Amino acid sequence: MAAMAGERSERTYRLEPLDDSGIFLGLGLTQCALIGGGLTVGVAALTAGVVLPVAAVPVLVAALVSFTRLGGHPTWEWVPLLAGWSWARWRRGRQWVAPLPLWPTGDAAAPMPPCLAGLDIVGIDWRAGSTLGAIRDRHRHTLTAVVPVSGPQFVVAPRPEQERLLAGWGDLLGQYAVERGVVTHLSWSDLAQPSGLGDHLAWIDSAGRGTPNPVAVDSYRQLLELGATSAINHQVVVSITVARDRLARHHSRTNRGDEPLQRALITAVEALLRGLQSADLAAGDPHDPPGLQRLIRTRIDPLDARPRPRHGRLVDRLAHLRSSTAGPMAVEGDWRHLRVDGAYHRTWWVGTWPRMAVPPSWLEPFLSGGGVTRSMTVYFRPVSTFQSRRRIERDLVKLESDAATKQDKGRRVDARHRRATQALLDREEELVAGYPEMGYVGLVCVSARTLEELDEHAEIVEQLAREAGMDLRLLDARQDLAWAASLPLGLAPATLLAL
Known part of the structure; x- marks a missing residue:
């Protein structure tokens, strides 16, 4: 006992x-x-x-x-x-092409397609001698900062350690679920690319490392070729977005510029960095404007994203971009895919998450499998306690009324209806226990060089999602808006913002 x-x-x-x-x-x-x-x-x-x-x-x-x-x-x-x-x-039209200036325009903002209209990159004075890059949405009046993040080897960690890390991430999100909070949503975005182990192969062929053993070289090359199909490189960023309409009213009356919103973003970023550190996640400095430009170019054509050279000219090692060339050059939309510059993209939203209880590392096979270039972005919208309580009461009344109407008309109340009711009751108990509610939505985007390759990789990703218990639903006729929302630029889907 x-x-x-x-x-x-x-x-x-x-x-x-x-x-x-x-x-x-x-x-x-x-x-x-x-x-x-x-x-x-x-x-x-x-x-x-x-x-x-x-x-x-x-x-x-x-x-x-x-x-x-x-x-x-x-x-x-x-x-x-x-x-x-x-x-x-x-x-918006089916095609969009960036206007090409006849002469240099200096450091002007990059022209953006209709799905990214209103976005530009601004710099905000941050810590001593450094600049915080922010993506400004002139239509929604928001500012978004992006922080590169890495963490411990989650999959190989013991089960109690995985639970502790997830609890830390939950505490990080929960701090923003407050009344009149300026943060409208957060997101994490993971870009997975087959690495190809090119650095290792280049090292084998390089000179100046002594006399190689041919047998050992052949064995090592075979090992690399075998592992190249499963080697995946991950680039993870966390974004945080603040909105002007959530600022205190006296700021809105006294100053209609971006200065109060910029101060709110700096405060939110500082809190995010402290929360990431408490959650045992290694957070780099938030991207500055050149870093955001490189991030956008990488997501526009992830198939052309190569590691920076370690030798050669400084401009090559820094991957320097001008702000006027950071955006896409051409966009062509179709019913089931979107072509941006030289890459084809197809985007789904996660229509159904696993119906059964899952362990902490349930998403790892999907994020690391398949050997295809794809990104997954999950948005989180903090819901205040007052809003959460009102939503629970409203939905419970609707479900109970619906059940009573069905019984009066001789129709049965099915298991899906009962599970939805039980989920709301569980959510109410969690809210009373002090766990805030968080709205969330997931987007998955696959990129390929040709349409045939895109169809093949799409089947692989859909199968991996089914194995993980997720149902991916293709966003037909909205591929341009879906692709834009899958970028870590703060463009949360309207369905999430309507919660």
Whole structure:
């Protein structure tokens, strides 16, 4: 008994299911609008003296669109999808090409495509002699800073150490879930690229290392060729975004410039660095403006991102870029992919997270497998205690009312409905215990040099996601906006900001 009492139970993690209960009897807003519109038109037609078979056509069409599936989507989803696609093609066009100046323009900001419109890079005086780079969104009135981050070997750490590291990351996020906080969202973004072990192969072929042993060289080369398919290089950054509309009112009245927002960003970055250190994560200095320019160029064409040379000219080792050339040169959008400069991109959002409880390192096979170039970005939106309590009460009332309506009409309350209710009750208990709520959304972007390669790599990533318990949903007709949101530039999806 003493031995059993001394055993430690391993902690698992359960992710909250996506709320798809709808607004009435499981029907979404678009479905209710379609059915209501069909009934209205049908009744109006009958009132006007139209024969019943003809008057019933709008009702039948509305029911058909609301309850059938077409091309892997519910048919009703095609209505806003096609409308948005047509509007985007009319407003933004299918292709965009950066204007080329006839003479040097100095240090002007890079022209941006419509999906990145309003973004530029600014420098903020930070610590003594250093500059904090920030991505300014002139449309949303936000500033975003980006911090490169690395950590211990999480996968090989003991289970208690993994749980401790995750608890530290949770504490870091929880400090921003406060009333009237200036931080609107945070994100982490991991760019994974096959490394190819090129440095090791170059070392084998280099001179000046004595007389090599041919047998040992051949054996080492075979080992490198075998490991090249699984060697992955990760570049992880954490971004933090502050918004002007969250500043104190007296700042908004007295100063409409960016100075109060810049001070708020500096304060948020300092708190982020302290939190990362407390979570045992190694954080570098936030990117300065040239660092942000290099980051943008790397994400625009990750297939062309090569390690900096260790020898040669200083300008080559620093990978110097001008601000006027940091953005994309050409963008071409399609229904299922986006071409930016010389790379094709395809972006999904994580529609379903694992339904079962998972261990701390459950995401590692997805992040490190496949041998393809891809990025994963997860946005977190801190939710204050007051907002979280109101949302829980609202959703519980909706689910209970929906269940009562189904029972009155003789319909059963299914397991999905019961699980959603239980998830809200669990969330309420966690909130009372002092654990703040955090809205989150994940985006996955695969990059390739050709369309054939993109399709092949997309199948690999989708299979890896299924093995990890995730359901990736392709963002058809919105690939330009999806790709922009997958960049660590603070462009959180609108669905997250609407929480």
